[in-house]
Amino acid sequence: MSFAAVDQYLAEHTAQFEADLCELLRIPSVSADSAFKADVRRAGEWVANQFRQLKFATQLHETPGHPIVTAQSPFVPGAPTVLVYGHYDVQPPDPLGEWITPPFEPTIRGGNLYARGATDDKGQMLTHVKSAEAWVRSGTPLPVNLKYLIEGEEEVGSENLEAFIEQHKKELAADVVVISDTCQFGPGQPAITYGLRGIAYFELRLRGPKQDLHSGTFGGAVTNPANTLAKLVAALKDDQGRIQVPGFYDDVVPLTDRERQEFARLKFQEAEFMKQLGVSALTGEAGYTTLERRWARPTCDVNGLTSGYQGEGAKTVLPAKASAKFSFRLVPNQDPHQIAVSLEQMLRKLCPPGIELELIAFHGAPGVVVPLESPHVSAAARAIEHGFGVAPVYIREGGSIPVVGTFRKLLGIDTLLLGWGLDDDNTHSPNEKFCLADYHRGIKASARLWQEIGSRS
Numbered sequence: 225m226s227f228a229a230v231d232q233y234l235a236e237h238t239a240q241f242e243a244d245l246c247e248l249l250r251i252p253s254v255s256a257d258s259a260f261k262a263d264v265r266r267a268g269e270w271v272a273n274q275f276r277q278l279k280f281a282t283q284l285h286e287t288p289g290h291p292i293v294t295a296q297s298p299f300v301p302g303a304p305t306v307l308v309y310g311h312y313d314v315q316p317p318d319p320l321g322e323w324i325t326p327p328f329e330p331t332i333r334g335g336n337l338y339a340r341g342a343t344d345d346k347g348q349m350l351t352h353v354k355s356a357e358a359w360v361r362s363g364t365p366l367p368v369n370l371k372y373l374i375e376g377e378e379e380v381g382s383e384n385l386e387a388f389i390e391q392h393k394k395e396l397a398a399d400v401v402v403i404s405d406t407c408q409f410g411p412g413q414p415a416i417t418y419g420l421r422g423i424a425y426f427e428l429r430l431r432g433p434k435q436d437l438h439s440g441t442f443g444g445a446v447t448n449p450a451n452t453l454a455k456l457v458a459a460l461k462d463d464q465g466r467i468q469v470p471g472f473y474d475d476v477v478p479l480t481d482r483e484r485q486e487f488a489r490l491k492f493q494e495a496e497f498m499k500q501l502g503v504s505a506l507t508g509e510a511g512y513t514t515l516e517r518r519w520a521r522p523t524c525d526v527n528g529l530t531s532g533y534q535g536e537g538a539k540t541v542l543p544a545k546a547s548a549k550f551s552f553r554l555v556p557n558q559d560p561h562q563i564a565v566s567l568e569q570m571l572r573k574l575c576p577p578g579i580e581l582e583l584i585a586f587h588g589a590p591g592v593v594v595p596l597e598s599p600h601v602s603a604a605a606r607a608i609e610h611g612f613g614v615a616p617v618y619i620r621e622g623g624s625i626p627v628v629g630t631f632r633k634l635l636g637i638d639t640l641l642l643g644w645g646l647d648d649d650n651t652h653s654p655n656e657k658f659c660l661a662d663y664h665r666g667i668k669a670s671a672r673l674w675q676e677i678g679s680r681s
Contacts, residue, residue, distance in 0.1 A: 226364070230671050233362040238664055241354050242337070244274075245663065246330040248312070248346050249339040255290055255313035255380045264290045264376050267312045271374050274353050278360045280372075287384040290376030294395070297356065297370040304677050305369040307398035307637075309627060310349030310405065311378035314341035315652045322654035335660055342658035343645040348404035349374060351644060351663065355670035367678025371398055382627060389634050400600045401631045402673070404666065406643030409490065409619055414612045414669075416604055417641035419520065419620035420628055422554035422591035424563050425527075428456065428571065430546045431580040436532075437542040447578035449546035450531040456571055457548055460524050465509035465517075467524050467552070470566050475557040479520050482596065486618050487515045519620030523553045553591075553622060560588025589626040594638045603676035604640050611669025642669070 253267035254260040268284055268291040275282040275295035282295040290313065317327035317340045325331040327340040337347070352372075359366045373396060375385055389396060409415040430449040437446060461467055492515055494506060508517040517523070531546035533539040552563060564585045575581045594601060596618060608616045621641070628639045644666035650656045 227672070227675055229362040229364050230358045230675075231668070233358040234664070234668055234671060237354075237358075241350075241664065241667065242660060244354070245337065245342075245347055245350055246339075248350065249330045249337075249341055250328055252317075252328045253313050253341070253376065254316050255377055256316055261290075264313055268293055268374075268376050271312050271353075274357075275372065278357060280356075280370075285388065287377075287388065289380075289384050292376065292385070292388055293372065293374040294392070295370075295372040295374075296395075297360075297366055297368075300366060300369050303366075303368050304400075304680055305371060305398040306674070306677060307371045307373060307396055307401045307631075307635075308349075308352045309401055309403045309631075309639075310352070310372075310374050311345050311376065312349065312374055313376045313379050314344070314346070315379050317654070319654060324655055327654075327656075332660065336657040337660055337663070338655055338657045340656055342656050343649040344651045344656065345378070345405045347658040347663055348644050348666065351404060351666035352402065352670045354667045355674065358667070358671050359674065366674060368674045369398075370674070371396060378627075385627060386630050386634070389630060393634060396635060398635065398637055400637055400677070401628075401635075401639040402642060402670075403625070403628070403639055404642050404644055404670075405625070406621060406641050407645045407647050407649070408643055408662070409617050411646060412612075412614065413491075414608045414614065414616045414665075415619045415643065416601060416608070416616045417619055417621045417643060418596060418601060419556070419593040420591060420625055420641070421519070421522070421620075421622055422556075422558065422560065422589045422629065423551055423624040423626075424554060424560040424588040425551040425586040426549070426564070426567065427584040427586065428453070428548045428550070429582040429584070430456075430575075431544065431582075432578060433542070433544050436544050439540045439542040442542055446542060447576050448542055449579060450543050452576060452579050453529070453531060453546035453548055456574055457526055457529075457550070459570075459574055460550070465507065467522065469563060469570055472522070472558075472563065472566065475559065476522060477556045477593070479516060483520065483618075484516065486596075487513065487519075490515065490617055490619070518622045520555060522555050522558065523622075524550065525553075526550045553624070554588075556591045556593045558591065560585075560590065564588070587626075589624050589629050591624075592628050592632060592639070593620075594640070598638065599680060600638065600640055600677065603680070604642055604673060607673035607676045608642065608669045610672040611665045611667075642666075642673075644669075 251267040253264040280295040330339040432449040528549040532543035
């Protein structure tokens with residue numbers, strides 16, 4: 225049997241693929257809300273049943289939270305092994321009043337399928353299930369060993385995932401991971417996301433007097449926590465956008481000439497970007513373009529500030545407490561733990577007398593990059609061109625996907641991030657959508673990917 229039989233199966237089953245996706249989207253698998261616990265499990269069972277129908281070895285693993293689904297295709301001796309990761313849980317649909325149609329009643333409008341989870345991540349995850357179905361049902365022998373790891377807690381931090389991977393390293397061993405939970409560069413322009421920034425997230429808490437004080441009576445005699453907070457936050461970066469934590473840039477891997485050239489070739493318009501965001505100017509680390517700053521340079525941003533009186537009108541108060549939440553986005557080789565140590569030393573050195581300082585490190589994950597010269601990247605590029613009719617561009621992503629680092633740490637393998645979504649898919653927002661044409665292109669690209677990776681053997 226040739227790959228043409230797989231393509232033919234895909235062309236003949238588009239309606240069924242859409243019906244199956246709608247069936248999964250009707251299950252309100254909101255992992256953050258205990259009221260939906262049974263529905264989350266029902267979604268996990270639905271995914272597991274997809275694999276059982278293909279005669280894949282399938283298990284629904286219990287965890288202290290929501291179940292994890294694993295599946296494996298019949299073993300092909302000597303063939304490469306691909307591990308597909310995805311998640312079947314979704315974000316809460318609130319605010320419900322802003323949805324044009326109900327979040328768990330999938331609706332097609334203008335070629336898009338609207339529902340919570342349509343693009344994040346049920347639709348994208350399902351492309352890799354349906355691509356395997358096309359191989360199996362068309363009677364074409366799979367040229368790779370496929371393993372699947374589909375969890376139900378991604379939207380609540382994947383609390384049980386790392387321990388599960390650690391306990392099942394042998395069963396999950398593979399040559400490469402494939403994840404589709406990201407975006408194309410733009411409509412009609414698919415992309416391979418070959419790099420992700422990491423993260424280090426902190427909360428700084430400052431305490432001064434035992435209670436709020438009258439600023440007229442006590443101002444000038446007592447160190448003000450809010451003033452101190454402003455000073456410490458301002459000290460994190462200079463006016464050139466350079467982060468001032470000692471040693472912060474020591475391990476930063478610089479962009480290669482090829483990467484900078486790839487970014488420069490992308491059809492990115494700063495004016496359109498500013499219009500999209502509603503800002504009049506763009507700023508950042510001196511010496512780098514906007515895309516380089518967003519994707520491949522470390523950053524520091526305040527995420528929240530709290531102190532003093534914030535009600536209507538005036539209240540002359542010297543606050544007793546002040547706090548800030550802020551995060552660093554990291555690039556490969558930066559160590560979140562070492563940054564936390566250097567940061568705390570810096571802040572304590574700058575903190576004036578009369579203030580009690582507490583720094584809380586919430587979570588951290590390293591950045592990752594897959595070499596552009598990787599044969600898996602080349603295989604993905606050929607598969608995407610087959611599925612989408614256009615060659616992909618190579619991009620990085622400014623956000624973080626901690627499981628990518630986990631796979632590298634525990635399984636020693638790289639991840640292909642092949643996003644079929646779009647920036648305007650309203651991920652985590654009302655009226656989430658997924659372009660149905662991209663859904664089918666993603667299935668076609670995924671099916672071809674198994675052949676491209678398998679040909680390496």
